[in-house]
Amino acid sequence: xxxxxxxxxxVHFTDQMKQSSFYEENTNTISSGLKRYEFNNTTYTYGNxxxxxxxxxxxxxxxxxxxASYQSPTVNSLNDEFQQSLYSQYxxxxxxxxxxxxNPGVITAYKTYKTVTPGSITGSMSYIFGxxxxxxxDYERKDFSKTKFKDDEGSFAILNNYYKSxxxxxxxxxxxxxYRIENISLRAGYRFINSPYKNDAMIGDYNAVSxxxxxxxxxxxxxxxxxxxxQATKEYPISSGINNTNxxxxxxxxxxxxxxxxx
Numbered sequence: 003x004x005x006x007x008x009x010x011x012x013v014h015f016t017d018q019m020k021q022s023s024f025y026e027e028n029t030n031t032i033s034s035g036l037k038r039y040e041f042n043n044t045t046y047t048y049g050n051x052x053x054x055x056x057x058x059x060x061x062x063x064x065x066x067x068x069x070a071s072y073q074s075p076t077v078n079s080l081n082d083e084f085q086q087s088l089y090s091q092y093x094x095x096x097x098x099x100x101x102x103x104x105n106p107g108v109i110t111a112y113k114t115y116k117t118v119t120p121g122s123i124t125g126s127m128s129y130i131f132g133x134x135x136x137x138x139x140d141y142e143r144k145d146f147s148k149t150k151f152k153d154d155e156g157s158f159a160i161l162n163n164y165y166k167s168x169x170x171x172x173x174x175x176x177x178x179x180x181y182r183i184e185n186i187s188l189r190a191g192y193r194f195i196n197s198p199y200k201n202d203a204m205i206g207d208y209n210a211v212s213x214x215x216x217x218x219x220x221x222x223x224x225x226x227x228x229x230x231x232x233q234a235t236k237e238y239p240i241s242s243g244i245n246n247t248n249x250x251x252x253x254x255x256x257x258x259x260x261x262x263x264x265x
Contacts, residue, residue, distance in 0.1 A: 009054065026039060041088050042088070051079060070126070115151060146165070179191070189213065191213075
């Protein structure tokens with residue numbers, strides 16, 4: 003009646019295709035030299051992994067609950083396959099436009115490697131106002147400097163040192179509340195996560211606000227939710243060869259609707 007405990011063992015599967023294309027064109031009127039080109043990269047990543055979770059909730063009083071949980075690091079065994087192609091147009095010595103399409107169809111398969119993404123600890127507290135509503139607070143801490151790549155040859159030493167020196171722990175704070183008026187539930191929340199980078203110029207802090215509405219009827223329920231989130235980031239247009247970054251300010255509007263029936 004006072005304590006609740008739980009545990010999960012999780013199996014993860016990865017199947018991801020990433021395609022990027024870099025295009026550049028000389029828009030001037032020319033009769034010699036390079037007119038345009040398109041450089042394409044395709045990376046296919048697949049594999050599996052595991053993690054586990056432990057948690058508990060203590061019912062301090064009829065109104066107050068306190069909880070804590072631990073999420074283990076996630077260990078994945080992955081494989082990468084890589085392809086490239088290049089298309090270009092240029093004017094030859096006779097000022098004739100030539101098309102060149104270099105697509106050998108060669109797949110470069112890399113050796114299996116492992117990734118270890120950081121675990122986290124979470125503390126939570128909620129206060130229940132009878133049947134009228136509740137207020138909840140969650141705090142999660144995750145140390146991204148503990149991210150690691152591993153293989154049999156120690157090829158990722160430089161990358162791992164970069165994670166250790168440039169990344170830091172994040173503090174994820176979530177505050178939410180719900181107020182009930184008979185069969186209607188009104189909800190609102192706020193979330194803040196500080197940047198995982200020590201220099202937050204690459205990835206800024208994450209902020210989000212949310213609001214929701216729920217309606218219950220007999221054994222069924224419909225819920226509507228809206229979240230607005232924003233975060234500033236910098237990204238390189240291609241993986242190498244260009245030092246300038248793109249400044250990106252992401253603003254996401256997320257709408258959710260769900261319908262549930264209890265049997």
